[in-house]
Amino acid sequence: MHTLTNNRMKFGAVAAFAVMLAAASGYAQKVSADLSQEVTSVGEAVQLNISVTGATGARVPGQLKVNGLQIDFAGRSEQINIINFQKTVSSVYTYLIVPLKTGDFTIPPIEVLINGQKYKTAPLALRVGASSGGFAGGQGQQGRARSPQSQMQAQMQALMQFMNQGVQPPQPQQIQPGQQSQGRQPSGDDDAEPAYGDLIIPKTSAYVGEVIPVEIRFYFNANYPTQLRDQPTFGGDGFTVMDFSKPTQREQEINGVPYNVVIFQTAITAVKSGPLEIPPAKIEGRIQVPARGSSQDDFFNGFFGGQGFGMTARDMTVSTKPSKIDIKPLPKEDRPDDFSGAIGQFSLDAKATPKKVDAGEPITLSVKVAGRGNFGAITAPTLLDAENWRSYPPNEKFTPSASDPIGYNGEKVFEYTIVARSDATLTPTPEFSFFDPAVEKYVTLKASPIAVVARGSSNATQTTTAQATSSPTPQAATPPPAAPASPETASDLVTSFRRGAFQPTLTNPTFLIVNGVAALALLGLLALGVLRAVANSEASQRAARLREVRRTLHAAEDPNKSAEEFFALAAEFVQGRLSIAGGQGSTRDMLESSKVSEETRTAIYALLNQADEARYAATHGTSLDREARHTYIQQLKKFDAQV
Incomplete structure (x- = not known):
């Protein structure tokens, strides 16, 4: 027992050690990259972080090269977490990105080397637009804005200072609508602007119907507690606005003054061509500022009303500057016939399930349009080479990208x-x-057709009845005629009988005729009885089936039945009625070979098509008024009488 216990303890220790090694190796594979923001303006730095969890000593590139972006390595920080007595080390490698021009940029996968093994991050997308008001010039402070180079140097120095001191940069205060920031003690920068807004649009021109991402930023001086009341107001004539994303927040120092930056993302779509005036975005809130006497700064006297001492709360409206975009009409040249208004960059893919079906059974053909653009204007793709198929209006579902808060991707x-x-x-x-x-051209994509095995209704296998081959009935054996007795033999018989006077009964012709007629009469009576019994049985069964099928038609006459229920009952009636009449195969095959008039056949075909559409089409809620229902019922009764 002692030996067994020790063995178990050793085995448990080895197993625990193996689990720890597996966990450690799993953590070492967690390498990811993210941006502090996905939309920015020329000259405003963005932070790129590469996170490595569960490993130390990772090697990353010293500099990244992307045309139009200046990307420099800023430093490394570490964080140690102990959870359930297990230590996890997370390293963050930080780069600063300064955009040099407007446009959409893709940061390629970044290679990270850990213990001789290479890992790659996912590519990142960054949109850069021209700032509508400058970094500190949203409300009359243009003279204080710095150049992109000087701002990057200041941010780089601040970040390096934090990393050299071994502490994390301060986290931004969460100023959600309806909440209040605590603010800081006034720093002496009392002449700094308390709040302003910035409207960032990554394009100076676009097309009618094109989705244009927009980022709205509101800067609030961190020295003064601020409370926002609601989301921004933003809109105007000539364009539509998508719903705002959930706001994000960060802290940024501008000209030595700390600001809490609240960021809202949305998108606009122009509805007409020509110059598009975009009005300012506005947000309302309440800010607490030091009370001032009449001898103090005119700005605070005018805006905040001037108080004797302490802090005073004032309502405020923060606005961005207006902007303008040139909207171009879509070209008419080379416009495809099936173009429905989709604008953007997309890919097309398709799959089918199941891939093998019998006659009349449906296949689900899933067609996926992926990419970025105006998904709201995308309609169902066209199906080519579909003459051999019956298709119905599709279901559709849009799934936004997890990294896109506005539904653009x-x-x-x-x-x-x-x-x-x-x-x-x-x-x-x-x-x-x-x-x-991007290329200012129309693009047509085709997904390859998918190999399937589908049996058509016109070639449905019909049940065939095997014809039994009748074998000839053997005739009753006729006894050979008795050989005439020779004179010598006859002389030996009893002399009281005359030669040839005796004849057996079975060989008597009269006996054979009478009994043969009686046997035939009996067999005829038996066959007639069997046929009558079979006929009565089939007739009763057919009558019972006919009554059951007609009950379906009677149920369809119920005015409380929905359109979908009516068409399902009508199709069931047609199929059952044709089957009772001896039809085989699919409903349409039986209808085609039935004896109904051409007018009735056409009407029933139309009804079956309506039934299929009500069953398979995505747009449920098919309308059916009383008059149309009555017409269908009369056509079904006429069909019943003709079958």
């Missing part, structure tokens, strides 16, 4: 229900056209 999936008319081996070909503003 993502994917939209359209799910078609298709049913083969005849045997098919390839699905229809999805086609999607859009306008790419």
